Amino acid sequence: MIAEIGHFAVLLAFAIALVQSVIPLIGAQKNWSGWMRLGDSAALSQFVLVAISFGALTYSFVVSDFSLQLVAGNSHSAKPMLYKITGVWGNHEGSMLLWILILVFYGALVALFGRNLPAALKARVLAVQSMISTAFLAFLIFTSNPFTRLANPPLDGNDLNPLLQDPGLAFHPPFLYLGYVGLSMSFSFAVAALIEGRVDAAWARWVRPWTLLAWITLSIGIGLGSWWAYYELGWGGWWFWDPVENASFMPWLIAAALLHSAVVVEKRDALKAWTILLAILAFSFSLIGTFIVRSGVITSVHAFANDPERGVFILAILTIAIGGALTLFAARAGQMRTNAVFSVFSRESGLILNNLLLVVATAVVFFGTIWPLIAELTSGRKLSVGAPFFETAFTPFMVVLCLALPIGAILPWKRAVIATSFKHLRGALALSVALGVLVWSLQTGGRMLAPFGLALAAWLVLGAILDLLLRARYTAGTPSETLRRLRKLPRSDWGKAVAHAGLGFLVFGIAAITAWEQEDIRTVGIGDRFALGQYEFVFNGVEKTNGPNYSAQTARVTAYRNGAKIGEMFPEKRFYPVQNMPTTEAAIHSNLFRDVYISLGEDRDGQVWAMHTYIKPFIAWIWIGTIVMALGGCLSLTDRRYRIASAARPKRAITPQPAQ
Amino acid sequence: MMLRTLIFILCIVATPVFAVLPDEVLDDPILETRARALSKELRCLVCRNENIDSSNAGIARDLRLLVRERLVAGDSDTETLDFIVDRYGEYVLLKPRFTARNAILYLAGPMTLLIGVGFCVFYIRRRTPAVKNSDRLTHAEVKRLSELLDD
Numbered sequence: 175m176i177a178e179i180g181h182f183a184v185l186l187a188f189a190i191a192l193v194q195s196v197i198p199l200i201g202a203q204k205n206w207s208g209w210m211r212l213g214d215s216a217a218l219s220q221f222v223l224v225a226i227s228f229g230a231l232t233y234s235f236v237v238s239d240f241s242l243q244l245v246a247g248n249s250h251s252a253k254p255m256l257y258k259i260t261g262v263w264g265n266h267e268g269s270m271l272l273w274i275l276i277l278v279f280y281g282a283l284v285a286l287f288g289r290n291l292p293a294a295l296k297a298r299v300l301a302v303q304s305m306i307s308t309a310f311l312a313f314l315i316f317t318s319n320p321f322t323r324l325a326n327p328p329l330d331g332n333d334l335n336p337l338l339q340d341p342g343l344a345f346h347p348p349f350l351y352l353g354y355v356g357l358s359m360s361f362s363f364a365v366a367a368l369i370e371g372r373v374d375a376a377w378a379r380w381v382r383p384w385t386l387l388a389w390i391t392l393s394i395g396i397g398l399g400s401w402w403a404y405y406e407l408g409w410g411g412w413w414f415w416d417p418v419e420n421a422s423f424m425p426w427l428i429a430a431a432l433l434h435s436a437v438v439v440e441k442r443d444a445l446k447a448w449t450i451l452l453a454i455l456a457f458s459f460s461l462i463g464t465f466i467v468r469s470g471v472i473t474s475v476h477a478f479a480n481d482p483e484r485g486v487f488i489l490a491i492l493t494i495a496i497g498g499a500l501t502l503f504a505a506r507a508g509q510m511r512t513n514a515v516f517s518v519f520s521r522e523s524g525l526i527l528n529n530l531l532l533v534v535a536t537a538v539v540f541f542g543t544i545w546p547l548i549a550e551l552t553s554g555r556k557l558s559v560g561a562p563f564f565e566t567a568f569t570p571f572m573v574v575l576c577l578a579l580p581i582g583a584i585l586p587w588k589r590a591v592i593a594t595s596f597k598h599l600r601g602a603l604a605l606s607v608a609l610g611v612l613v614w615s616l617q618t619g620g621r622m623l624a625p626f627g628l629a630l631a632a633w634l635v636l637g638a639i640l641d642l643l644l645r646a647r648y649t650a651g652t653p654s655e656t657l658r659r660l661r662k663l664p665r666s667d668w669g670k671a672v673a674h675a676g677l678g679f680l681v682f683g684i685a686a687i688t689a690w691e692q693e694d695i696r697t698v699g700i701g702d703r704f705a706l707g708q709y710e711f712v713f714n715g716v717e718k719t720n721g722p723n724y725s726a727q728t729a730r731v732t733a734y735r736n737g738a739k740i741g742e743m744f745p746e747k748r749f750y751p752v753q754n755m756p757t758t759e760a761a762i763h764s765n766l767f768r769d770v771y772i773s774l775g776e777d778r779d780g781q782v783w784a785m786h787t788y789i790k791p792f793i794a795w796i797w798i799g800t801i802v803m804a805l806g807g808c809l810s811l812t813d814r815r816y817r818i819a820s821a822a823r824p825k826r827a828i829t830p831q832p833a834q
Numbered sequence: 835m836m837l838r839t840l841i842f843i844l845c846i847v848a849t850p851v852f853a854v855l856p857d858e859v860l861d862d863p864i865l866e867t868r869a870r871a872l873s874k875e876l877r878c879l880v881c882r883n884e885n886i887d888s889s890n891a892g893i894a895r896d897l898r899l900l901v902r903e904r905l906v907a908g909d910s911d912t913e914t915l916d917f918i919v920d921r922y923g924e925y926v927l928l929k930p931r932f933t934a935r936n937a938i939l940y941l942a943g944p945m946t947l948l949i950g951v952g953f954c955v956f957y958i959r960r961r962t963p964a965v966k967n968s969d970r971l972t973h974a975e976v977k978r979l980s981e982l983l984d985d
Contacts, residue, residue: 409853409888416883444961515963523958530950534943541942545930553935558877560885560928567943697856775855784856 177242180230181321184271187223187278188311190216194304198297199369210293213300214285220307221275221282228262228275231320235262241327244268244320250333250752252723260343261334266468266484267320269347273464274314276348276355277307280384284359291380298366299359306358309491317484333752336724342402346395350422353392354460357425359384360432361457364450365499368506373446378439381453383811385436389429390807396422397800408758408773410788412687412796415564420543421463424536428456431532434525442522442587444514447507448529454499459536461492466543517589524582531575538567576630576681579674580637584644598644602636617689627685634678638671666813673806680799686792694787697778707789709770710734716774716783724748726759729774729783733763745774745785769793853888855895860902869902872911876901876918877928885928897926 194216201209231244235258240246248265249258263269281303288296314320363381367373399419404412413419432452438445469485516522542559549555580602585595610629617624645667646659694706698713705711714730726748733740743761750757760773768791775784854873860866873887878894886894886901897918904914918926930936 407888411888414883512961515961516958517962518958522961523954526954526958530947530954534947534950537946538943541939545936545939548938549935555935556923556925557930557936558883558925558928559930559939560877560883562875562929563939566929567940571943571947695854695856695859775853786853 176230176233177239177321177323180227180234181319183223183227183230184311184315184321187220187227188308188315190220190223191304191308191311194220195301195308197301198304199301202294202297202301202369205294207293210297213297213304216304217278217281217285217300220278220304224271224275224278228271231268231271232259232262235259238331240329240331241324242320243322243324246324246328246331248334249331250723251330252752253333253339254722256341256344257334257339261338263347264334264338264343267314267318269351270310270314270318270468271320272347273351273355274307274310276351277303277310277358280356280359281307295366295370295377295380298369299362302362302365303358306362306495309495313484313487313491317487330752333723333750336748336750336753336755336757337406339723339750340402340406342398342406346398346402348395349391349398350395353388353390353395353429354422354425354463356384356388356391357429357457357460359388360429360453361495361499364453365502367450368499368502371506371509373439373450373510375440375443378436378449379815382433382436382440385429385432385453385456386807386811389426389433390804390811392422392426392429393800393804393807396426397797397804400800401797404793405760405762406757408760409786410760410769410771410773410790410793412793415542415561417543418467420539421459421466424539424543425456425459425463427532427536427539428452428459431529431536432456434528434532438522438525442514442516444512444516444522445526446510446512447503450507450510451503452529452533454496454503458492458496458499459540461488461495464488465492516587519585519590519592519595521582521585521587521590524578524585527578528575528582531571531578535568535571535575538571539564542567573630576634576677579677580633580640583637583641583670583674598640599637602633602640605636606630606633621689624685624689627681627689631678631682631685634681635675638675638678641674642667642671664813664815666810666815669806669808669810669813671806672809673803676799676802676804676806678799679795679802683792683795683797683799687790687796690791692789696785697782698785699782704787706787708736709789710737711772711787713783713785716777716780719746721748723752724750727774727777729761729785731761731772733770740770743770743772745772747774764794766794766798767792853890854898858895858898858902860906865902865905868911869898869905872901872905872914873898875915875928877926879922879926883928897922 194213197209198213198216201207201212233239234242234245235249236255238245238249238251238258240249244265244267248268249261253261257264261268263272281300284291284296284299284303288299291299360381363377363384367377396419399422400412403414404410432449435445435449435452439449465485465488468488514522542564545559546557549557581595581599584598606629609632610625613628614622614625642660642663643656645663646656648656651659692707694704696704698704700713700715702713703710704713711734712732714732716727716729719726719728726746728744728746731743731745733743741763743763745761746759748757748759749755758773758775760771762772763770768789771788771790773786775786777783854870860869870887874885876886876897878884878886878889878891878897880891880893881889884894886897900918901914904917909917915927924930930939932940
């Protein structure tokens with residue numbers, strides 16, 4: 175019964191979504207306020223209905239209602255409660271429902287908090303947003319119904335894939351979807367602006383917080399996914415250049431570009447058409463990502479045949495959304511003229527360079543991801559594009575971006591004097607190069623990666639500090655005055671510097687782990703001692719343990735650094751009987767300077783075990799960097815200006831009521 | 835999306851073995867380093883976008899052993915890769931070779947950059963406030979202006 179309520183609720187939501195896609199749009203065109211206002215209540219009811227539906231599905235998982243096909247296929251009565259709940263989105267249908275829930279959640283947010291948006295813009299945004307939810311609700315209802323009943327319910331379920339039985343599943347997909355789907359807001363605002371034919375600084379100020387929110391959550395989602403793979407997959411990789419990862423990385427890159435170009439629209443009223451195009455592109459990449467993940471077409475060309483219906487359906491949504499938006503763009507972009515002038519050396523040009531490099535990097539990722547498909551379709555060749563390709567083809571553009579970033583960040587708007595800007599940067603440049611030389615002279619191997627990577631990271635972090643100091647006019651007045659001015663800087667200035675420093679931390683982590691990782695592979699017996707770098711390990715044997723729905727072999731390894739004990743580590747091998755699947759649970763001893771990472775392999779006659787040990791220097795900084803970047807985004811998001819901007823335009827927000 | 839990655843990476847694994855096994859490791863550390871580097875360029879044929887160095891599949895182990903066999907036999911890195919590509923096809927390489935047929939893949943980035951730079955230069959130059967001759971006042975205009983100002 176509960177499941178039927180859930181099913182009915184999505185059907186009802188679909189009907190409302192259809193209405194909301196049309197009525198507010200007509201209302202905005204004809205300036206009928208009642209029709210426009212319908213968008214608000216429709217958006218709220220869509221959210222309530224999808225939430226009910228999601229609640230019903232969650233309930234079915236919690237009580238293990240195996241008469242539902244989805245629950246029977248993906249859950250088990252012995253599974254811990256946390257994984258019963260997170261298991262709701264650990265499968266295609268449930269995750270699609272979560273996707274839609276977040277989509278309509280954003281719609282409801284606009285309805286609730288968009289009170290100061292001009293009525294027509296708001297109505298159009300809600301209508302466009304609803305077109306997207308119509309399409310995806312149809313996709314859910316007609317191809318991926320989560321509420322299908324079984325005529326003969328099994329006694330127990332098939333359980334969830336053991337790799338997904340991890341707290342990572344609780345946070346990673348929701349954050350990722352908040353980001354992915356959040357870009358639909360930028361898309362809706364862009365399409366609404368195209369319909370209205372007006373893009374101004376106010377529009378940019380409205381669209382920026384939404385893009386920022388999407389970018390922040392996408393950063394967190396990607397970071398969480400990377401961390402999860404790091405500790406779960408058993409060999410400590412943190413990025414795989416897998417098509418599915420690329421699918422989330424491309425919208426992130428474009429969203430980053432969009433954030434920067436929206437600044438130019440807001441401050442200088444330039445780059446308007448380009449910003450609209452980026453907003454469309456960002457969500458297009460989200461849709462392409464959804465297509466890549468759900469159809470299986472790229473990961474394995476044959477998977478398309480397994481589920482042609484779903485793939486074709488998303489392809490249709492993709493084509494209509496992207497095609498429609500781009501057609502509208504082609505028709506209207508010409509109207510967006512600007513009178514802004516700026517010189518070649520200016521903040522504007524710096525931001526254009528940022529956009530250029532991010533878009534080119536996205537193009538590299540995009541072509542790399544779809545190349546196997548193109549090659550097979552055009553010439554029947556089967557080939558692979560993996561990490562070694564991306565490392566070669568993608569990295570140079572990012573390096574140039576990082577080199578240019580601190581320069582672009584301190585250039586003034588309109589026109590910069592090169593000599594002045596360079597004078598400010600001299601110190602940061604000298605310090606970074608000095609650090610690089612120091613690292614080069616200290617390290618034993620001849621690789622240039624570490625010295626260069628560390629110098630680049632320092633350049634970014636010092637550049638961010640310098641940016642703040644310049645904003646606080648540190649050259650004028652005493653240090654205490656500078657400090658006072660620093661404290662008074664708008665949050666968006668802090669956000670910018672913090673996010674840029676976060677990128678520096680990320681670069682530092684990547685360079686350090688790539689250059690300095692140490693690894694040891696061996697078989698160990700009880701009581702064996704072995705050394706790796708400054709560390710020494712004693713293997714104390716393996717014990718059999720039992721979890722709620724798995725059995726495990728847990729090893730105990732004592733780790734020492736320069737003779738001093740740093741702790742006991744418990745790498746584990748689990749076996750999940752329902753899915754008949756083994757997993758490895760690495761033991762990780764983590765701090766800011768290094769991770770010690772041990773994973774346990776197979777045993778031979780219960781006497782010796784294979785063991786993989788890694789020392790991963792500074793790897794935590796990869797995730798620290800990501801979090802700091804997201805934190806920078808949050809600081810910008812709380813900037814007073816965006817709150818004022820949303821409240822300071824009451825005059826234009828009131829639409830004249832038509833005489834009736 | 836990582837959850838799908840996770841599902842796929844391990845669900846194809848038939849036999850639970852353990853990436854590079856201790857008995858595979860070569861005694862010569864230099865050869866072993868080369869073998870590890872080559873292993874990262876080669877794809878596990880039954881996995882989803884995973885290299886043989888980190889794959890648990892049986893066929894990945896076979897390939898790892900084959901790489902080491904060739905290196906011990908005295909092959910260079912290129913010869914080893916050629917040997918394996920001859921047997922398993924281009925599919926096994928994670929980084930496609932830079933050939934005419936793969937040109938688009940490798941040139942996508944640089945070409946986009948070139949086109950983009952072209953657009954940017956065009957755009958920025960149009961936005962640049964150049965002091966053109968037409969903007970300067972002509973002799974007659976200067977004269978007229980001073981007359982007006984004198985009035």
